[in-house]
Amino acid sequence: MRTQHSQEYFQQAQQVLVGGVNSPVRSFKSVRGQPIVMKYGRGSKLYDYDNNAWTDYCLSWGALILGHAHPNVVLSAKRTLEKGASFGTTTREEIEIARHITAQVPSIELIRFVNSGTEATMSAIRLARGFTGRDTIVKFDGCYHGHFDDLLTAAGSGVAQLKKSSSLGIPRNHIDNTISLPYNDVVVLEQTLAKHKNAIACVIIEPVAGNMGVIPAKPEFLRRLRELTKQYGIILIFDEVMTGFRTSTGCAQADYGVTPDLTCLGKIIGAGFPVGAYGGHKDIMQNLAPLGGVYQAGTFSGNPVVMRAGLTGLRLLNEAFYKRLNDRCAAFAEDINGYFQTHDIPAHIAHYRSMMSIRFRNEPVINYADAQAASGGERYARLFQHLLNAGIYWPPADLEAFFVSSMHTKKDLEALAQALKDFFAKNA
Numbered sequence: 001m002r003t004q005h006s007q008e009y010f011q012q013a014q015q016v017l018v019g020g021v022n023s024p025v026r027s028f029k030s031v032r033g034q035p036i037v038m039k040y041g042r043g044s045k046l047y048d049y050d051n052n053a054w055t056d057y058c059l060s061w062g063a064l065i066l067g068h069a070h071p072n073v074v075l076s077a078k079r080t081l082e083k084g085a086s087f088g089t090t091t092r093e094e095i096e097i098a099r100h101i102t103a104q105v106p107s108i109e110l111i112r113f114v115n116s117g118t119e120a121t122m123s124a125i126r127l128a129r130g131f132t133g134r135d136t137i138v139k140f141d142g143c144y145h146g147h148f149d150d151l152l153t154a155a156g157s158g159v160a161q162l163k164k165s166s167s168l169g170i171p172r173n174h175i176d177n178t179i180s181l182p183y184n185d186v187v188v189l190e191q192t193l194a195k196h197k198n199a200i201a202c203v204i205i206e207p208v209a210g211n212m213g214v215i216p217a218k219p220e221f222l223r224r225l226r227e228l229t230k231q232y233g234i235i236l237i238f239d240e241v242m243t244g245f246r247t248s249t250g251c252a253q254a255d256y257g258v259t260p261d262l263t264c265l266g267k268i269i270g271a272g273f274p275v276g277a278y279g280g281h282k283d284i285m286q287n288l289a290p291l292g293g294v295y296q297a298g299t300f301s302g303n304p305v306v307m308r309a310g311l312t313g314l315r316l317l318n319e320a321f322y323k324r325l326n327d328r329c330a331a332f333a334e335d336i337n338g339y340f341q342t343h344d345i346p347a348h349i350a351h352y353r354s355m356m357s358i359r360f361r362n363e364p365v366i367n368y369a370d371a372q373a374a375s376g377g378e379r380y381a382r383l384f385q386h387l388l389n390a391g392i393y394w395p396p397a398d399l400e401a402f403f404v405s406s407m408h409t410k411k412d413l414e415a416l417a418q419a420l421k422d423f424f425a426k427n428a
C-alpha cells in the first residue's frame with residue numbers, strides 16, 4: 001500500500017496536534033508505523049488520501065454497527081442540521097430517542113444524554129455517590145470506563161500501556177476512593193463488598209469487558225454481584241458504552257438477565273456522532289438537577305442532530321438484524337478457531353456477538369492478568385502490519401476489541417480469515 005499522503009498529513013498533524021492525534025491510541029505507538037489519515041468511509045470500508053480502501057474492523061471504536069455513512073443516518077442528520085445545529089433547549093428529537101431507549105432497555109426509566117462515554121460514567125458515579133451519601137467506588141481490573149480521574153486505576157485499553165495502569169495528574173485522594181478487583185472473581189468480590197459495604201457508593205462494570213480484549217463476565221459472577229449490591233444498598237452501574245445496542249436490542253443486561261440500577265451508554269446510540277447517556281430507575285435518576293441535588297449539565301447535551309441520527313440508527317436494529325450479524329460473527333470465529341486447533345497454533349479468537357479479539361494462547365481468558373498473559377506484544381504489532389498490508393484496518397493496540405458491522409460482507413470476513421491464517425501459518 002502506498003501511504004505517502006498519509007505520511008505527509010501526519011507530519012503536519014504532529015506540528016499542531018499533540019502527538020498528531022486527539023486520542024492516544026490512534027498514534028500507532030504500540031504497533032509501529034505511521035497512522036493512516038482517513039478521508040472518508042462507506043459501508044465496511046475506510047478510504048485514505050492515497051485512494052487506498054481499508055476494510056475497517058475498528059469502526060470508530062465500536063460506534064458504527066451500521067458501517068460508515070449509512071444512507072438513512074446521513075439523510076436524517078442532514079435534514080435535522082438544515083433546521084439548525086444546536087438550540088440549547090429541549091427538542092422533540094431528545095424525547096423520541098429517550099422513548100426508544102427506555103422502551104428497549106426496561107431498567108432505564110429516566111435518561112440523561114451527555115456528549116461522551118466518559119461523561120456518562122463520571123456522571124453516573126456522581127449520582128450514585130449523591131444518592132447513597134458514600135464515596136468509595138469499586139471497579140474491575142482491565143475494565144475501561146473513560147478518562148475520569150477516579151477510574152484511571154488499573155484500567156485497560158490505551159491506558160494499559162501507561163505505568164501502573166494510571167495517569168499522571170490525578171490527585172491521590174481520587175484514587176484512594178477507588179477499589180479495583182479482579183474480573184470474574186466471586187470470592188474476592190464477596191470479601192471486599194462485605195468489608196467495605198458501608199463505604200461503597202457503587203460498583204461499575206463492563207458486563208462484557210471490551211477493553212482487555214473481549215471477556216464476557218461469567219453469568220454467576222454478574223448474578224452474585226447483583227445480589228450483593230442489592231443486599232448492601234450499593235448502586236450497580238453497568239457500563240454499556242461499548243456493549244449497548246452492540247449485542248442485542250436490550251443490550252448485554254438483557255442477554256444476561258441481570259438488571260443494573262444505572263446503565264451508561266455511548267458509541268452506537270449516536271450512530272457515529274459524539275454521545276453518551278446514563279439512565280436507570282426513577283428513584284435514583286430523580287436525584288439529578290433540576291429535580292434533585294446532584295448537579296450535571298452540558299451545553300451540547302441532547303444535540304438534535306446527534307439525537308436524530310442516533311435514533312435513525314437505533315430504529316434499524318432489531319432481532320433479525322442482530323441474528324444475522326451475530327451468526328456471521330460466530331461462524332467466522334468458529335472457522336478461525338478450528339484452523340488454530342487443527343494446526344496446533346496457540347491462539348484463539350475470543351468473541352461475544354460482534355465484539356472480538358485475538359488471544360495469543362489457547363487457554364480461555366477470564367480476567368486482566370490472563371489478558372496480559374495472552375497479549376501478543378511485538379507479535380501483535382507484526383500481525384497488525386500484516387493485516388494493513390492485506391488492506392485490513394484493525395485497532396492499533398493489542399487489548400482493544402475489533403468489531404464487525406452489518407455492512408461487512410461474507411467476502412470481507414473471508415479475506416480477514418485468510419489474512420489471519422496466512423499470518424499464523426508463518427508465525428505460529
Ligand SMILES: Cc1ncc(COP(=O)(O)O)c(C=O)c1O
Pocket residue numbers: 061115116117118119121144145146147206210211239240241242266267275276
Ligand atoms: C466501556 C467503555 N466505557 C466508557 C468509554 C469512554 O467513552 P468515550 O471515549 O466516548 O469517552 C469507553 C470508550 O471506549 C468504553 O469502551
